[in-house]
Amino acid sequence: MCGIFGYSGSKNASEKILEGLKRLEYRGYDSWGIAVLASEIKVNKQVGAIGDINQLDNLPKSNIGLGHTRWATHGGITQINAHPHFSSNKSFALAQNGIVENYVFLKQDLIKKGYKFQTETDTEVIVRLVEDKLKGEKQLKDAVRKAFLELEGRNTIIILTKDNQLIAARNGSPLVVGVNNNEIFYSSDTLSFAPFVTKVLVVDNGQMVTSKDGELKLWDIKSGKKLAYQLENIDFQSSKVEKQGYDHFMLKEIMESPYVIRQVINQPDNVAFINKLKKARVYTIGSGTAGLAADQIAFYLRNFGKVFAQSLIGADVYDYYNLLSKKDLIIAPSQSGETADVLEVLEMAHKIGVKIASYVNMPGSTMTRISDYKFASLAGPEICVMSTKIFTSQIAWGYLMAKKVKGKGEEGIKNLKILADQVEKYLNTKANHDLLKKLAKMLAQADDIFLLGKYQNLNIVKEGMVKIIEGSYIHAHGIPAGDLKHYAITLIEKGVPVIAVLSEDIEKDDVINAVNEVEARGATVVGFSPTPHHKFDYYIPVPDSGETSAIMNIIPLQILAYYMAVDLGHNVDKPRNIAKSVTVK
Numbered sequence: 001m002c003g004i005f006g007y008s009g010s011k012n013a014s015e016k017i018l019e020g021l022k023r024l025e026y027r028g029y030d031s032w033g034i035a036v037l038a039s040e041i042k043v044n045k046q047v048g049a050i051g052d053i054n055q056l057d058n059l060p061k062s063n064i065g066l067g068h069t070r071w072a073t074h075g076g077i078t079q080i081n082a083h084p085h086f087s088s089n090k091s092f093a094l095a096q097n098g099i100v101e102n103y104v105f106l107k108q109d110l111i112k113k114g115y116k117f118q119t120e121t122d123t124e125v126i127v128r129l130v131e132d133k134l135k136g137e138k139q140l141k142d143a144v145r146k147a148f149l150e151l152e153g154r155n156t157i158i159i160l161t162k163d164n165q166l167i168a169a170r171n172g173s174p175l176v177v178g179v180n181n182n183e184i185f186y187s188s189d190t191l192s193f194a195p196f197v198t199k200v201l202v203v204d205n206g207q208m209v210t211s212k213d214g215e216l217k218l219w220d221i222k223s224g225k226k227l228a229y230q231l232e233n234i235d236f237q238s239s240k241v242e243k244q245g246y247d248h249f250m251l252k253e254i255m256e257s258p259y260v261i262r263q264v265i266n267q268p269d270n271v272a273f274i275n276k277l278k279k280a281r282v283y284t285i286g287s288g289t290a291g292l293a294a295d296q297i298a299f300y301l302r303n304f305g306k307v308f309a310q311s312l313i314g315a316d317v318y319d320y321y322n323l324l325s326k327k328d329l330i331i332a333p334s335q336s337g338e339t340a341d342v343l344e345v346l347e348m349a350h351k352i353g354v355k356i357a358s359y360v361n362m363p364g365s366t367m368t369r370i371s372d373y374k375f376a377s378l379a380g381p382e383i384c385v386m387s388t389k390i391f392t393s394q395i396a397w398g399y400l401m402a403k404k405v406k407g408k409g410e411e412g413i414k415n416l417k418i419l420a421d422q423v424e425k426y427l428n429t430k431a432n433h434d435l436l437k438k439l440a441k442m443l444a445q446a447d448d449i450f451l452l453g454k455y456q457n458l459n460i461v462k463e464g465m466v467k468i469i470e471g472s473y474i475h476a477h478g479i480p481a482g483d484l485k486h487y488a489i490t491l492i493e494k495g496v497p498v499i500a501v502l503s504e505d506i507e508k509d510d511v512i513n514a515v516n517e518v519e520a521r522g523a524t525v526v527g528f529s530p531t532p533h534h535k536f537d538y539y540i541p542v543p544d545s546g547e548t549s550a551i552m553n554i555i556p557l558q559i560l561a562y563y564m565a566v567d568l569g570h571n572v573d574k575p576r577n578i579a580k581s582v583t584v585k
């Protein structure tokens, strides 16, 4: 998944595009590129993180252009594979976000027709295909339509033409257009142009937008028919995209956890959704951290809501397709609302009449648009690629919905209010950070780290594992405490660090049993718990939050992962090889 950006207006395009790309960089940071039009189209593309304006000296002043930030899927991380890509006669330049699943077949056909290829990318195949269609079309936009219809997979493309046009087409990967007087912005998400626009157009699948001389048009790709469109207001506080004095967005966003829990408490009631929860067979679904949030939501619905709820991993659902029915409800927690693996399932389920509920952070997302029950976490932008406050928001929301199913909404709100105060106090206590910093220094030297938890803390240790892997690139393994003795205990030997996460709940003793088993084999035991234990070599005191104890427990694990990444000198907000929103399968 990548980020695409386009601009036309009165300002210097390369500057506006560079600013937009910087706000999109969390979508991929392998390479980047900008194309602008003066007397001809000029391109500047580089490998690595997005640079600054000085790197654009070779780009002429211009009022129109496009940009791209890349997360490599096809072809190595090289300057030639960086986007945008030129047509053979340089009459247009194209950038893409997505994967052309049938690109090998299309490329072979184009090679037979004599087209030459300079890169290993699937993107260049789209460029040559458009050139080929242009032989039978008067207008470039129609050649783009015809070519786009032959692409399989989730793709969005943007094109800058020599005759001063921007053209963009969508099938799957997100595409939004921002408008402000005579300025038009194209992008993969609203966050990137929010400070500059007042109105947006969210382009749907199978639609294409063109703009020339400030005039924006919307088209149906299949028929070529012109479509009417409605611009929506966008309410965005750009200040929330600054670090506000923190060294990294990750710490800033963890420190916002009390605020996001209070945002959950302030959510308007949705009686229809609660009633559906009571009757339906419920599936929860997500990818990565959101997948673990989905599993924790299912845990809360079973544990406190007494609802049959099963979690699904976004990327692996095929065997459930034949089981889904109109009686079912699928709940999708998602930061971006654009994760392709999950969207693919929701789009299929929607077609067969399954009810969809989504809990999304980014405004105007595709997931929100196809949902029957639309929830917004209202937690403010999450810029760090490692999700922290949004995970906390997603599981706190799941807990409250489960309490509401059993008519204990008030009790749930009271517990979350206490939790928000406890988290605030914990985060603002320097001694807690000092303790975690010291522990982080030790764990940052480890080759392998194991995390043990059970019942309400199983997904918490798995998310702790994810944060350590994402930030420190150290192999970590979150294990159901009771399952340890069946396999993973073979990996435990002298000095191997094992983090045990406990709550004052019915399964505490079982976790202590597992602690004894690893301690007996020489492990270095780190206990995250409301109460100390003599088998802990390192003890991290965590407030006892009763039913919401698991939500409290993720906070010190997120901070630990942060200090480990800092201690290792890693790019905390943009860890290697991952990106914030995965819009490709």
Ligand code: BG6
Pocket: 286, 287, 288, 289, 290, 291, 333, 334, 335, 336, 337, 338, 339, 385, 386, 387, 578, 579, 580, 581, 582
């Ligand atoms: C990954 C992110 O790319 O996608 C994770 O790095 C995230 O943090 C996962 O949980 C799912 O994304 P989303 O937007 O659906 O929450």
